[in-house]
Ligand SMILES: [Fe+2]
């Protein structure tokens with residue numbers, strides 16, 4: 001079971017780190033200064049989560065690895081983040097709509113994980129719930145601003161939704177490991193969250209006068225390391241310094 | 251009438267009283283402040299670029315988080331200083347326009363490239379360090395909102411400086427490669443940091459009036475000396491070579507002597523021909539332009555909400 005929890009915590013760490021990286025790319029590129037600061041805030045929350053999940057994985061591995069070994073010394077085929085996190089940051093509408101979908105998911109997922117019988121996972125989730133509440137307030141508000149703003153903002157938001165939609169389904173899939181952990185009361189049965197998530201998405205999009213895509217398509221594979229080309233590039237950049245001088249303290 | 255006002259203003263300055271936004275002030279004082287505070291704000295904002303350029307490559311997660319938080323602080327300083335400047339009757343839009351057209355300046359130090367990871371350490375230690383020397387002095391500046399801003403900002407800058415120095419210390423005590431990175435970063439950033447204090451007092455265009463109005467409290471050369479004095483033992487403690495071979499303790503003066511700064515380079519970079527001058531402004535202009543539709547959407551949405559509320 002320990003090995004399975006290690007794997008689970010690593011996956012959640014990968015999700016957090018990769019999304020945190022994408023958010024951090026906005027630094028000095030945001031539409032106005034206040035938004036630079038807010039995006040850095042959210043990025044910091046995700047980097048913080050990654051450190052906690054990896055830290056726990058490292059502890060469970062008991063083989064001398066630390067959080068940085070998980071972040072910097074694994075290749076993209078070993079990274080197991082869901083694909084939605086690795087898609088390039090795109091325009092501001094893409095970034096905020098991705099946040100909306102993920103924030104809504106996390107606002108359902110984290111309270112369940114906070115009830116995990118695994119005390120560490122539960123504690124990490126409990127801390128993250130508060131952050132996610134703030135993230136969701138932001139992404140909700142921005143969705144309204146886009147949808148009820150100008151023609152251009154509405155078009156950009158709609159395009160983002162259409163581009164993202166097929167990557168949302170993966171959030172609700174469980175493989176054998178996740179099913180087993182869910183049954184054991186350690187992990188979350190994310191499949192059971194889908195209906196509620198869809199209702200909430202639908203309510204917000206309706207409020208913003210945006211359309212929920214009818215077309216059903218799904219791209220999947222992140223948990224098995226079957227990634228888009230974007231992750232390899234992201235990791236090349238992220239791991240470059242660490243790997244150029246292996247085995248050192250920073 | 252206006253003579254009375256000016257006399258009263260000068261009496262206040264004389265008596266170390268703060269000038270507040272609603273107080274009468276000479277036009278020149280106001281203009282001088284707008285120039286200085288907005289330049290300071292722009293420096294904080296443009297300064298996000300060289301360090302921000304390393305966020306995605308930070309070699310450990312802890313360093314990544316620390317750097318993100320630091321760059322966020324700098325942006326916060328920018329915001330705070332923009333607000334302080336707005337108390338003088340200029341809008342943020344006007345200030346941004348001045349920055350983007352080159353009418354307003356920002357600290358020239360940010361036109362030097364942050365080439366390696368060690369530069370993040372050197373910037374925190376030396377650039378934030380030099381900024382603090384300047385800002386501690388400005389805590390006593392005569393304009394109230396600026397003085398209070400400096401008190402708040404200085405606390406965070408000290409934190410940045412300690413973090414930068416600690417980063418350098420780890421490198422300097424690390425592998426040969428790391429030590430070489432640290433030395434190289436020090437060599438490249440030492441002289442530009444000295445230039446942050448501006449030209450020699452004799453050549454400084456703004457110093458005299460600024461000193462009289464107590465906007466500036468200490469001269470460029472005094473502040474530079476302070477920085478040279480505090481930095482020499484820090485370099486020593488790192489076990490790195492001092493980039494200025496003429497930097498020696500002078501018992502008689504009670505200060506370190508130093509070699510002459512390359513003023514040609516200083517003016518070259520000031521005049522827009524450093525490694526990154528064009529890139530920094532282009533970056534700012536691009537981000538601002540790309541954000542235009544976002545700001546428009548926000549305005550339209552707010553207007554719509556207001557209208558709905560009124561109806
Ligand atoms: Fe600052």
Ligand SMILES: [Fe+2]
Pocket residue numbers: 324378406407410
């Ligand atoms: Fe700073």
